[in-house]
Amino acid sequence: MNYFVRLVNYVQHQLPGRLANTIIYLSNQVQSENPFCLDLTKEVLASIIGASRESVFRLLKSFRESEIINMDKKKITILDFKRLEEVKQKG
Secondary structure, three states: OHHHHHHHHHHHOOHHHHHHHHHHHHHHHHHOOOOEEOOOOHHHHHHHHOOOHHHHHHHHHHHHHOOOEEEEOOEEEEOOHHHHHHHHHHO
16 A cells, blocks of 8 residues: 555656655665765656656756755765755645
């Protein structure tokens, strides 16, 4: 049931919310640290959230410019967890 609920919630969000959700998930559940190393290409990340590589690139750039995250090559640091969580909730 947990997977079904997660899938339904995931599908109902727009791209920024899905990317924010994925970043939070990777930081908390997979890597268990902040900053964390993103071992995925933008193509793989795009396929996970159902978007194009270009959309992921633009969203990551937007998150960086808004000072929500910082990226240094494959290392992501969540700078403002509260705002990232808001993006996740609003979709």
